[in-house]
Amino acid sequence: MAKAKEGNVIAKHVSLVYDPLGVNVLAVADCSFEIEAGAFMAIVGPSGCGKTTLLNMIAGFDTPTEGEIWVDGTCIASPTIRLTPGPDRVVVFQHGALFPWRTVLENVCWGPIMQGTMTREEAVEKAREVLKISGLEGCENEYPMNISSGMQRRVEIVRALVNEPKILLLDEPFRALDAMTKSVMHQYLLDLFDATGKTVMFITHDLDEAIYLADRVFVMTTRPGRLKQMIEVDLPRPRNMKTKVTDRYIELRNEALNAVHEEARKAFERGEREMAK
Amino acid sequence: MEAIQMNKVEKNTDQVDWASRIDGYTEHTPFQKFWRRSMRGIFNLSNLRRILSLVIIVVLWHVVTTLKIPPFTRVPTPYEVWVDALSFIPTMHCFMCVIFSMGRIYLGFTIACLIGIPLGLMMGWNRVVKNFVFPTFESLRPIPVISWIPLSVIMFPLTEHSIVFLVFLGAFYPIVLNTLLGVESVRADYIQGALSLGSKPRHIFFDLILPGALPSIFTGMTVGMGLAWVMVVAAEMVAGGYGLGYMTWESYILIAYPRIILGMFTIGACGYFSSAVIRHLGNKAMPWRSLF
């Protein structure tokens, strides 16, 4: 990684009011944070607390009602700016968004070909290479429906990385996976992070996952979603399964547990139905 | 880059006055919520466009017919149709037409339900019955029901009977097929669960298969109702008698063109009404499916 790291995200007093039928709902309230270039940041919070909304604003799907978001010195989201989702901030979605009518290989080359940054041959070559590194060799010509869900997630992450994004936005990507696959995927993601040094924003409701993966964990409150607490995770990298049994890990986990549990209980008592998004 | 204050800690998190801190956010009282919601539900851009599109349709129709642009020389203007509607709808003739068509529909449709639903259930329940009936059923199905018109006129001595038979046939196919589909879609774990709770076959049939197939049965009935209307109109046009289809065709022969369009819309309205009745019955019969 010779060149200077890209992908510094700064959010200044971001709030989003969402009014489906003229009635104000405060989804995200006054969030300010910074993700340093090349850092791994995780957001934890109960379901329906505005985590995904926050991510959508960074990705350029939703306009904030107030506040600004800056990426590498340019403002990408504010109430007055036209939204521009683009290949510099690629999202990996909660329920998976591989195009089911394209094979794995076609899915991976879709981005570069559509942007016109590579010719078809180059894109195919690069995609094959990246798939090979990720251990997905041999399923290039399968349709996404015919590979396991863990592999689908892996393909999706590869599809995002082929575009050389500044920031990788992961929206609860391992939610539907079973525990075994999840741990494999964690390791894969950690290796990938160490190798590429991209900025990563990771959303989850699983505290363990967040502490294990991230440099910095934000805990969000129930609606209106705000940043309640920040936990600096100073576990050494590279991390592996053994990290989870170190004293420091358990200490950090205990520190965060109370905050998260309180919010989860609040959300539960309010009986909020999980939002479909 | 301006320094950002991280990790802002608010102690009493639930009592922040967000309305004063965030522009564009106001806390609404329950009454305000109700009022704004209902106003936004009625007066929005979408509804405006919808109304506009209907106005455009009527204006286009008016322009095209009054200027007598080539293919539409004989088509009546909206005003003529309106005048005709005012004079025709209150008459006994109109009422009788609707009653006749509706009566045929409900008779034929009820028979189709009474035969079709049990047949579909039996086919889904018992493999031998399915093997026995299904191939013949499937090989007769591609024949459009409308082409049964002459045959049914031959078979039944009275036109009335043949029209009811055609309505029956139109509704019969979708009802049977959807019932069968519904039975087959009942999940096997439910049945296994019932068996492990010690149910007898008849319990499984009445408490599991029947309610499990109900959504699909009602889908079949809605589709069947649509086809029943197609059939009653076609049969009345071809084979005569009385009713809305006959009335529409007669208007063509008598060169009472506005009434043709009136007939079309009356048929559409009646069809819509019949489907609405079935949807309503479906919601009543399946309270567990209503989402809030």
Add this chain to the structure above:
Amino acid sequence: MAGSPQDRESKENFIIDHMRQSVKEEYEKVYWRRTQEQKKLKKKQAVTGILGGITFVVVWHVLSQTIIDKLPSPWETVTQSVKTVLDPWYYKSVYHSLYRVIVGFCTASALGIPLGLMMGWNRIVRDMTMPGFELFRSVPPVAWVPLSIIIFAHMEYSMIFITFTGAFFVVTLNAKLGAESIDQSLFRAAWCLGGSPRQVFRHVLLPGSLPSIFMGLALGMGISWQTVVAAEMIAGQYGLGYLAWESYSLIRFPEVILAMASIGVLGYICSAILRSIAGKYLAWRKVYTA
């Protein structure tokens, strides 16, 4: 990949190769017995089906001899039909019906699919067209017959128009439904990956709504046949619907049944062609589970 059919086969072969001789024999015996049983079951099923068909014919025969004396018996129908099928005049009817259905149906799909996709894609288009569709959708296509006769001077055009209306609403509304049923995150993913609106339309909206479009086409094909038969009966010259009605007027009852059967067969062939085209384009929906 794990799960593909070839792979499963090779895995099975591997297992068989490494079995002990006795186990292998046992395995083969069980396998053979199982296939035999399946064959038997299929045979039984076929026999029951044929029995059902025979019962149908017998009931038809008995009915034609007793209660409904005007109904031609099966034997009469077959012998008469053979005579008619050999007559070139019959093929003129077939040609006319087929021509009307194909022209009406193709026009309906050519207009309906793009319109439906636009309706699902753009809210303004949807708002501007949907009320009109709601208004006309509940009018059965057959009820359009008199109106289309007074619109078009030429009877041929009016019949094609009726066939067109029959298919048009179903095709359009299904295309719209298909466009709306696509998961929102697929669109978002496409934007993220730098797709322009045109590319998103071509690579996400179109393939995503194809299953629903093909369903609409299949339904539209069925309705086209329904309406063409009705139109020919009511207003037509030539065509199978006309043949059925004319045969009824001329008291040639077996030909009525022949016309019905021909319509059924032609409709079935048209649907089968559609299905095979659909199968080609929807290969990605096939899921094989190991």
